[in-house]
Amino acid sequence: MRWCRFQRDGNTGFGIIDDADTVTVIAGSPFGNYAVTGETHALGDVKLLAPVVPPTFYAAGVNYREHVTYAASLRGEEPVFPREPHVGYRAVNALVAHDDPIVIPRDASEQVQYEGELVAVIGRKCRDVPEDEALDYVFGYTIGNDVSERAWQKSDRTLWRAKNSDTFKPMGPWIVTDLDPDDLHVTITLNHRVVGEYDVRTAIFGVARYISAMSRYMTLVPGDVLWMGTDGATENMKDGDVVAVEISDIGTLRNPVRREAGADGG
Amino acid sequence: MRWCRFQRDGNTGFGIIDDADTVTVIAGSPFGNYAVTGETHALGDVKLLAPVVPPTFYAAGVNYREHVTYAASLRGEEPVFPREPHVGYRAVNALVAHDDPIVIPRDASEQVQYEGELVAVIGRKCRDVPEDEALDYVFGYTIGNDVSERAWQKSDRTLWRAKNSDTFKPMGPWIVTDLDPDDLHVTITLNHRVVGEYDVRTAIFGVARYISAMSRYMTLVPGDVLWMGTDGATENMKDGDVVAVEISDIGTLRNPVRREAGADGG
Numbered sequence: 140m141r142w143c144r145f146q147r148d149g150n151t152g153f154g155i156i157d158d159a160d161t162v163t164v165i166a167g168s169p170f171g172n173y174a175v176t177g178e179t180h181a182l183g184d185v186k187l188l189a190p191v192v193p194p195t196f197y198a199a200g201v202n203y204r205e206h207v208t209y210a211a212s213l214r215g216e217e218p219v220f221p222r223e224p225h226v227g228y229r230a231v232n233a234l235v236a237h238d239d240p241i242v243i244p245r246d247a248s249e250q251v252q253y254e255g256e257l258v259a260v261i262g263r264k265c266r267d268v269p270e271d272e273a274l275d276y277v278f279g280y281t282i283g284n285d286v287s288e289r290a291w292q293k294s295d296r297t298l299w300r301a302k303n304s305d306t307f308k309p310m311g312p313w314i315v316t317d318l319d320p321d322d323l324h325v326t327i328t329l330n331h332r333v334v335g336e337y338d339v340r341t342a343i344f345g346v347a348r349y350i351s352a353m354s355r356y357m358t359l360v361p362g363d364v365l366w367m368g369t370d371g372a373t374e375n376m377k378d379g380d381v382v383a384v385e386i387s388d389i390g391t392l393r394n395p396v397r398r399e400a401g402a403d404g405g
Numbered sequence: 406m407r408w409c410r411f412q413r414d415g416n417t418g419f420g421i422i423d424d425a426d427t428v429t430v431i432a433g434s435p436f437g438n439y440a441v442t443g444e445t446h447a448l449g450d451v452k453l454l455a456p457v458v459p460p461t462f463y464a465a466g467v468n469y470r471e472h473v474t475y476a477a478s479l480r481g482e483e484p485v486f487p488r489e490p491h492v493g494y495r496a497v498n499a500l501v502a503h504d505d506p507i508v509i510p511r512d513a514s515e516q517v518q519y520e521g522e523l524v525a526v527i528g529r530k531c532r533d534v535p536e537d538e539a540l541d542y543v544f545g546y547t548i549g550n551d552v553s554e555r556a557w558q559k560s561d562r563t564l565w566r567a568k569n570s571d572t573f574k575p576m577g578p579w580i581v582t583d584l585d586p587d588d589l590h591v592t593i594t595l596n597h598r599v600v601g602e603y604d605v606r607t608a609i610f611g612v613a614r615y616i617s618a619m620s621r622y623m624t625l626v627p628g629d630v631l632w633m634g635t636d637g638a639t640e641n642m643k644d645g646d647v648v649a650v651e652i653s654d655i656g657t658l659r660n661p662v663r664r665e666a667g668a669d670g671g
Contacts, residue, residue, distance in 0.1 A: 200562075226563065228565075230494060232625070244622055296467075299491055299493070300623070
């Protein structure tokens with residue numbers, strides 16, 4: 140099943156998208172109580188929004204070997220692979236939807252880069268769940284682009300503007316349920332050129348391991364999202380580019396890139 | 406004006422508390438549209454909740470000189486004072502209210518410590534605001550206790566369980582409007598013994614400077630909270646303790662401390 144969140148005529152709501160790309164509007168939320176209404180729209184007639192605004196926005200951060208090696212090389216360091224699934228955070232102010240522009244702040248460097256990744260969306264409240272039951276608490280999966288300003292990532296004490304500037308967290312286009320996260324393939328393109336691809340199952344820690352470890356200390360609730368990290372090296376994006384993250388059986392999250400007016404980055 | 410969020414008879418809502426400690430229930434939210442109702446309760450007859458669940462939960466982290474020196478000494482390092490107000494994040498799963506227990510995970514060390522601090526609550530959407538207008542966007546102020554497990558804070562890649570284990574973020578008891586944040590005094594007690602006190606105006610960066618700097622990159626929205634950091638050294642808390650953070654003109658946030666059953670920390 141495909142779930143979207145959308146805006147139409149000034150109203151915001153959730154909907155179910157069928158194979159003919161018809162959106163059936165629901166009353167309520169898939170993360171609470173809901174009822175299917177008789178109202179439908181063509182997918183092309185609604186403005187897609189980020190498919191959920193998470194109560195807490197978790198991110199694995201460093202979870203694929205090639206990317207850990209790449210990130211360490213940027214810092215002139217040897218790679219250190221995580222021994223435990225320690226989770227980080229991102230911020231909802233930065234969320235934008237499929238098709239929305241990624242806006243590079245005017246004082247950012249040229250090193251603003253994509254990170255295409257799988258996103259698991261929590262569907263049921265959970266605390267202290269074993270790994271072999273953890274996927275039962277997942278509502279479905281969507282796609283995230285963990286846009287990162289590499290100069291700020293090196294210079295700043297936290298990841299605030301490096302990872303969480305407005306528009307730096309495209310998520311969407313929709314959530315797909317009933318998938319096996321270990322059977323998904325990620326392809327990232329920049330201006331239609333493939334710049335990265337990997338299999339989700341090559342992650343250092345999978346979705347089930349993360350959820351189990353996190354839930355030992357933290358209650359996960361419906362709508363929480365867990366961004367699973369990316370693999371490989373990444374390239375700079377500039378004004379006028381189009382970046383897309385495709386995940387098999389989910390779809391494609393595509394965003395144009397703009398630089399804020401008055402730019403003189405470098 | 407004093408604003409609270411509360412639960413009564415299974416219902417959750419916001420209310421205004423008068424000088425006689427009577428809660429007038431409002432319909433809606435002070436962070437959106439609301440109307441005052443005719444329903445009132447004695448403050449003692451409602452269960453206070455964390456006064457807001459923030460869309461994004463910001464934390465200054467290191468913002469007072471003595472505390473930066475203390476934190477560095479724990480790591481065996483020289484203190485490095487921040488040159489810019491770079492903000493960090495906390496997570497809503499960890500929020501609890503005044504009077505709710507802080508529960509120490511059973512595998513935590515003995516080094517679970519309080520950090521009493523001022524919390525600014527955003528009232529109006531803002532982006533790119535100058536420092537001299539920034540306080541116009543604050544709804545009011547409350548109190549936070551940034552409970553921290555120091556062994557995990559040293560060992561883990563992120564602050565996930567060190568700072569964001571369930572119950573590690575007491576906030577409350579209410580929000581007070583129309584205060585000057587530079588005219589507030591913080592007193593922290595552990596079992597009624599004063600273990601720390603400081604003036605908010607001695608912060609490295611004040612509320613206005615933080616909001617102005619953050620809003621350069623990020624849109625702040627009503628209900629977002631900014632925890633301003635603590636000063637001084639901190640002590641361990643153990644099962645049976647009571648920790649309280651008092652801020653002049655706001656009130657007292659008090660929480661009992663428990664250790665999770667099956668504990669063998671150390």
